[in-house]
Amino acid sequence: MSKSEAISWYRIQEMFRFQAFHMYGIIGTAVVLGAIATYLIKKYNMKDYQGNPIIFTPKEKSVPRYLIGGTIFGLGWALTGACPGPMFVNLGYGYWAILIAIGGALIGTYLYGLLRDRLPH
């Protein structure tokens, strides 16, 4: 992640300004290869290392939770230039300031747990 600069705030800004192919290349490659792998696993009913079938749980059908939740996530992503994975990579990289964002993300997750029953899903 860090070596391809996907953890960089600059790269995320560039992505949301549609000014380079870089981030789309990373995500696109991962999705195309991931889709091929998922297709093959399903087609040949592949098993995991313990011999259990690999199951893909379909996501629950809904629009509001994905659209609203996704939008809130996007606001945070573009502001800090980090999503949950790269946050921790940034920490390892030595950007201590990201600790505040990690703390914020934990509080945010907790708030969701608190308010979950009152939100449209």
Place this chain on the structure above:
Amino acid sequence: MLELLSQPWPWYTSGILIAFVMVILLFFGKSFGFSSNLRVICAACGAGKKVNFFDFDWRAQTWNLLFVVGAVLGGWISSEFLSNGDVVQISQATIQDLNALGVAAPDGMQPDEIFSLEALFTANGFLIMLIGGLMIGFGSRYAGGCTSGHAISGLSNLQLPSLIAVIGFFIGGLIMTHLLLPFIL
């Protein structure tokens, strides 16, 4: 070899590695999704006593926490041993746009205007990190996943909900980038 590794890697290496990680997790009977860790950490801190959303067997998710440790270690290895101080090569257009917002051209991985400790000790800088983090944590759990769970795993499995979530990511991201950032920075 080390010299080659020390240069920034092209985008396709990262894409291939991400897909590879996802497949490995599938073969270990797991699924690839990073933001679940935030819920696991909340649960491990005892949040399950007050809120039943966190009342689950988080110990079964310990493998996922190891993923977090791995991410931190990966960042450290990459900055400590595989970095040659390269500057992020963003496009000229982005540099100009960011200049207009008062963010200087890159001289490393992250902008000092946001990621330096000096910036963090200003009210604005602190709030950017805190509120940004809040929205990431709240939004990813509300949407049931983040970039890894929806954009990578979900889209790979051709899930419509994930596509809706990713569209949401972009709605939020575009609003922040084009409408809000000019007032924040």
